[in-house]
Amino acid sequence: MSRARADEEEYWHSSKFRAFTFDDEDDELSQLKESKRAVNSLRDIVDDDDDDLERVSWSGEPVGSISWSIKETASSSTSSLEGRDSGLQKGSSSYAAFPKQVSSYSLSSLFKGELCLSLSALSDTGVKNYAPELRRPKAEYKVSSLSWGLSDVPYAYLYLFYLQVCSLERFRSLQDKLVLLDEAVAGHDGNVITAVLIFLKRTLRREILFRELEVRQVALCHLIHFLKEAGEQKLLLDLLRFLDRTEEVALSQYREHLNIQDVEKRREFLKGCIGLPFSAEDTSHIQDHYTLLERQIIIEANDRHLETAGQSEVFRKYPRKASILNMPLVTTLFYSCFYHYTEAEGTFSSPTNLKKTFKIPDKQYVLTALAARAKLRAWDDVDALFTTKNWLGYTKKKAPIGFHRVVEILQRNNAPVQVLQEYVRLVEDVETRLNLATKYKCHDVVIETYKDLKDRIQLTAYKCKVERGSAEEEKINSILNNMQIRWKN
């Protein structure tokens, strides 16, 4: 192996650093592909007994794995693990990281103490003999013989209260309860804090508890988290209201909509959310959420009807993959640009209506409409999207997003070169334009750009990129022969 190691060293240290870019597809990928070919060429000598190898080197979904077995139970819940034994032994090898011999940490000696403890909750079990590794503090099982005093409750004893909550019942005065809570917080153990809070919640009137928690932020967080987890929504809202955390009250109620499956019910629920004490900004978001779902319900009903009727061509050609219900606004806009592009503004499903209702910015609208129309290969629509007329009646191409983005989206939708070319030409930055034009083989644009740059060398070089005898080649030649151009090189 030392030879190999030397090679590696040599590799890591000798090779000169080159700037690396993830865009540099050709170069890096070709290097990879080459390695892949090399490795694959070895496959014929290697593949003969794959299985053997798999067992040795991988745990790759090994037959003995627990996740695997559970999947099995799920598929055939009646079969037991019987008869799978042979496979198990095999698969297990990949997990056997340790020698199989019995460990020096013997089981019974190790865990007896702990278990008795948790099972019989602190009865004096007289466990003295166990390994040091996993034991609890000894204070824990001494407790039952202790008499409680509040003067100084050491944390370790406190830790046990939750195991024996009945002992908490001794804390009856408010002051004792609060000392208990403060000590729990000082002990840093969230489990104990929550245990004490559950006790306080049971033995104190709400307002008293809330009042005390208001000045105990850590404990308050614990109670709020507990109420969330236990699903005690009503008490949680009362608490938040008491604390004047109105925004959280609103959010916490709004959150419930996630659990409502039925769309009609969800819509109704959201309607109710509009009046909740959100910030002004969020109120408008909630209003939009409601309006959006309302729209979607109408659109969905209509379109399902259209689709089943089979009258509309676009639905026949591109059947809907999923319902539009509960989708984000932009997805809805895309959908409407796809299926309802030409509809008048008056209809709920028309893109312009959506744009107006939800005040969708131009940029967002154009991006989405472009993606939708390009997907349908409706190039005329794409063209119209960027064409503006000025007051003299001249038409001009304008886009709220960079034209390089337009090109990228069109290209991803396999736009033909003629279409692509038109937009590549509009990319302002010369270098980007050249790059895009070269990448997508928009020869005319490349040629014209070099001509404008008066770059004879590059233009000459480009001749080898175009087909011999093609119109492009002719064009290059005629430009190169044009005596009027003052080349810069």
Place this chain on the structure above:
Amino acid sequence: MAFAGRRDVPEPPDFGILKRLARDQLIYLLEQLPGKKDLFIEADLMSPLDRIANVSILKQHEVDKLYKVESRPAPSASDQFCFLVRPRIRTMRYIADIVNADKMSGRSRKYKIIFSPQKFYACEMVLEEEGVFGDVTCDEWSFYLLPLDEDIISMELPEFFRDYFLEGDHRWINSVARALQLLNSLYGPFGKAYGIGRCAKMSYELWRDLEEESEGDGQGRKPEIGNIFLMDRDTDYVTALCSQVVYEGLVDDTFRIKCGSVDFGPDVTSSDKSIKVLLNAQDKVFSQIRNEHFSSVFGFLSQKSRNLQAQYDRRRGMDIKQMKNFVSQELKGLKQEHRLLSLHIGACESIMKKKTKQDFQEMIKAEHSLLEGVDVRESTSFIEEHIDRQVSPIESLRLMCLLSITENGLIPKDYRSLKTQYLQSYGPEHLLTFHNLKHVGLLTEQAAGETLTAVESKVSKLVTDRAAGKITDAFNSLARKSNFRAISKKLGLIPRVDGEYDLKMPRDMAYVFSGAYVPLSCKIIEQVLERRGWLGLEEVVRLLNGNEFSVSDSAVEDNPAWESQRVILAVFLGGCTFSEIAALRFLGKERGCKFIFLTTAITNSARMMEAMIEAKA
């Protein structure tokens, strides 16, 4: 060589014993319910369990059928049910439903719940409320620590992040303290402890409490780990939010490494099946590329495959005896290497394809600008466009957070407009996500401080002095500013480079982010270890909102000759990324020391963002 003068790096201790302890305890617990039983396992526990036991072990201890928690048992099932679960209220209700359904139909069974890593009182309370308290027995499986690799130990508690940093719940601090106690007893005593962050401090204190209550029989023993460094994830969100570009991090970002293994799909294996691969130091190919910058990996793999080719080619012209030797001694190793090579080449190919499709290059550029604090407008519009085009919701969120943290919050106009566009692109329910992100301080609006002060003074009027101090603390943590720019300047996190940064011959930890940024978390660790404390870092500490500590245990013998002095347990509370691991491995090699990683879970930007999203109950 660049590393002239470095000492040999100490070997990591053997963490195998942790697995053995966990397995033995599980077996013991299963034996507590003698006879045939069906085992219900929590989904989150399956992968960790797979790493320490397998079905045959469970079967030897009379486990009959295995179910996933949340599924319904077969009607004909066994007389004994055992549940292996995380301590969650939801799961308790599920178990109670099963028990109550049995009661209704007059079926009698034994039930046992094994909580891992520990039981919570709230869970028992739910069992009590549901009327099944006496019907089930409860145990704890103290499975705190899962060694994922020779230098990585995970607590496999991804929920730690949300529970602590978002909800402010301290429930896992005890688990961390117990994990430390166990490690200290096996590999300690740790002579020196450093840390920063509120949670780090609490975990440390609780651990010390636990140690004091137990007998100090570990003292005087020769330790294997001499130092420990605890850090809260919120000390450094920036690093965790960056796109990862070292191989292991990239594999994690792209395919999700789960419990030390990854599922390579058909696009990687170039066959129709997926393969599950363990990624660790045992993988001879992986172990050499895991810490490298992605750009160096291709070349390495192709070199490696050429070598392999050459070794196979030697076969030609061998006589029978040599051939026999070759087959018996070398072939197997070569074959294995071949498998590994073709998998990692496939993975690289797949990563490249995905990344070029998403204009990764542009994104990295935007990230670097944000880190450096230049061209903020451009980066903002890049993010905006990302959102408008409905590129991944998680990526958009991540970039916004990175913008917010590096800029100390978004200016209100940007905040409003990005939020509105986000809700329009990815769904209005993300209103809740934004609220969560604001709460933890990952995505904030500038000048929010004023409103907080108002609330604070209002509350303070109601309170006694002692409590008022605590409140101010709590509010400070809510309102904490990231101060990233100032910290970055102080610690020199953005390397000034003349010419190109040589990623194959890294000069510092910045290589894990293409030479653009030294991970803050790792830089802090480096600085503190170098100074053997926080002296001279006062300004940085202040900018990081304090809560730093540095303690040497005088009872522990301090022998500089011991290798353990150069072994550091780096504890990440709230998750640690593979980029950070790579950076510290690099630092270790440079300085002749060894870092062992203890993390509540392996994390990355996507996991952090996902933890902030509200899902239906």
